[in-house]
Amino acid sequence: MKDKAADRSVEDRYTQWKSLVPVLYDWLANHNLVWPSLSCRWGPQVEQATYKNRQRLYLSEQTDGSVPNTLVIANVEVVKARVAAAEHISQFNEESRSPFVKKYKTIIHPGEVNRIRELPQNSNIVATHTDSPDVLIWDVENQTNRQPVLGATPSRPDLILTGHQDNAEFALAMSPTEPFVLSGGKDKSVVLWSIHDHISSLATDSGTQKSPGSNGKSGNGSTVQARGIFQGHEDTVEDVQFNPSSAQEFCSVGDDSCLILWDARTGSSPAVKVEKAHDADLHCVDWNPNDVNLILTGSADNTVRMYDRRNLTSGGIGSPVHIFEGHSAAVLCVQWSPAKASVFGSAAEDGVLNIWDHGKIGKEENGAGAENSNYPPGLFFRHAGHRDKVVDFHWNSADPWTIVSVSEDGEKTGGGGTLQIWRMIDLIYRSEEEVIEELDKFKSHLLTCSGSS
Template sequence: MARTKKKAQRGKTIKKKKEDVEEVEMMEEDGSGPSQPQQQQGPTKVWQPGVDEMADDEELQFDPTAYHCLHSFKLGWPCLSFDIMRDDLGVLRRDFPHSLQCVAGTQADQAGNNAIAVVRMTNITGKIPKAPSATMDEDGQDSDSESSDDEDEEEVVPEQPGAPDQPVQSKKPIFKVRLVAHQGCVNRVRAMTQQSNIVATWADTGYVQVWDMAAHLRSMATSGPDAPGQPSTVRQAPLHIFTGHKDEGYALDWSPITAGRLLSGDCKSAIHLWEPTPAGKWVVEKAPYTGHTASVEDLQWSPTEADVFASCSVDQTLRIWDTRTRSGSAIAIKAHNADINVISWNRLVSCMLASGCDDGTFRIWDLRNFKEDSFVAHFKYHTLPITSIEWSPHEQSTLSVTSADHQLTIWDLSLERDPEEEAVYQAQLKQNQAEAPEDLPPQLLFVTTGQKDLKECHWHPQIQGMLMSTAGDGFNILRPSNLDNLPAL
């Protein structure tokens, strides 16, 4: 039975008069939940990016009750792509503080300035900082964006060498980074599911490379705090380089079933299959899978069938392939009326596929009835191209979407509108919330803004309800407060 909708949570509201804005208290220090905010004066309303305008006497106000945690950091240069790297701290985690590790690729001003960044954050607390909690400026310098005269400024207590994951008295996350030189901008980066230290990168030079980041992960796990100043960039040889693509590309995916199996797709419509060898190298088939008539934008392996994968393209088609067949795709349909940028295969319900389009729409498909105009759902909320889409690894009906309209949204397809239950829920709130517009889709569960030029968002595969996103102005780590009802697996 479908769950009924609770009001869509928002990360920003409008406070009508600037002089009436009072500082909102932080989350409780132990991460147990939000403290009661101070009394706010003046009416508030939900602000819709691209729809509502702002008057001179209005400003956006951050709403901490929408989050259990929200932290930010920068790597100097923007990162078009990143991936969360699995760890050995547990397969299903909920309690704060958290630790995570990820890999990202930069988009620097010059090809020689690019790097692969391996990032480790510990002591991610369930509280909301007033400003980004870990940043690096464009020169790679560590910086603290909170003002020095802020009476609530929190001191960072360094980790102790040899015990990096022991509880510390720091109230901020502890941030470490290792940089590996990369020739050219990183269009996309993906970490292998079975061995997260093995990373593949798609460069704008047209090369796809595979790297081993194990030494950097070990270094960050066992060392003390990073020294102040710009982190050094090391040079490291990749495990494998493939130069057979005739153009750059963006599509890249590791098989969740067969360790080491990789797909790469380019802007010339070619898809190449990588097969691992016992010697730790790869054999890349020279003959590509062909069928698309324009750039291959994204690839996704089936979560249950080792030889099946999906692709999407600028040619507006979705295709299902079998690696054992070279005669073309098994199924091909015209799925949208514009470029299809991204797809996601549901890992919990393997018959469901999501696709995001250049016109701002996204659709849900049931592969048991996969044909043109047979989509299960069509959503037109975002106003600019969809830049990423991903099903939750913990809730089969939930997915995240990012768009060039600077919004990150979370959707629950099981939700339906129930005015009576919404009224009861609103009456039970300990404080008043701004009312969401009535014309929002019932399935829209959460909206957050604040990042500019959003590119990718990923769910953490081991921490329930936690997401990470990258944009032109840095990274966000967040856990929305209205995902608390996620069931245990």
């Protein structure tokens, strides 16, 4: 009975959300997937035009075994701000595929793709995690386009990063400052690699499309040994992240409820260990690219916590700057906005993707929103377009308020889940002064028009 009631409340929330789409969104593309996807990431922009830009999108396809698992490179037409009409935004069908998303290339992946990360220095190069101890590196532009048919041999990765003693399935990051890769796994270890020398050799090969060998593989598959192995967790490491301004400093979170900061220059033991960062397993972590003191963590205790690395603990227990309570189920993914230092998103098993601004906390208590206790402090937008757990999302750094999100709601949509690309209307996130100024311009324009008639 409870499940039916829960399903009904999800459907009610979704129906209400759908009716508000033309009001809340500047653009929305809804794409029904054939197979579930566990990871979605923006790649490079490949073309700019007047009304839209073309950009690569990386997606995983987790199949049932009737065809191989794949890493998909798609082309997305990203409609520019204030171009899409409201009636166009509202006209989508949950069971159809979006004309804005088109497959460009398919790589047959050895095993399912649990996590994808692109290299900031060259976003044609991506790392993937599968159910194995290795991290796989792909030069996606040079990989051969393959047909995912039953029995097809997997594509060969360009590099294989070794060093884990057990499966490393989710924790994966690439450094913004140098071509360094970071991973965590079931062996409770955090492993660091430099792929600097290999990337330069991949770049020299990039003029020529590698032809697959007799077994249909491409890439040279050479292995890279770990630069460092870091021990300090007591359970599976679920997520890792680099300090945005140093490839030698990074953090990790795990099923031991710990947040650990590391510094490769001082050895392989934790620099700082927060013993009880949350009241349950930690699933995700992100380090603020615009304010390197702030770190976000998300947990199975349904909360997001913001830590200041200058003051992480109090008596050995985590001492967060703020606890964000806006989800009713485990938080799976957190990410800071590239556009504004105080803004971040959090996605959870409750099917909601929340957008927060920690800069609003405290200020809004005396404002108009104070009496509306339905919304926790700092929450300013709820994306409720998914009807089951939102497994991944990614802000678009080329178009900073545009987000791609993916969910496991295949049973409800008759497909393999839902991919959505969306951008809220700018009136929601712009400052009050800017909005008032714009409305004044609009008012004076109306007066001019009526005067001239």
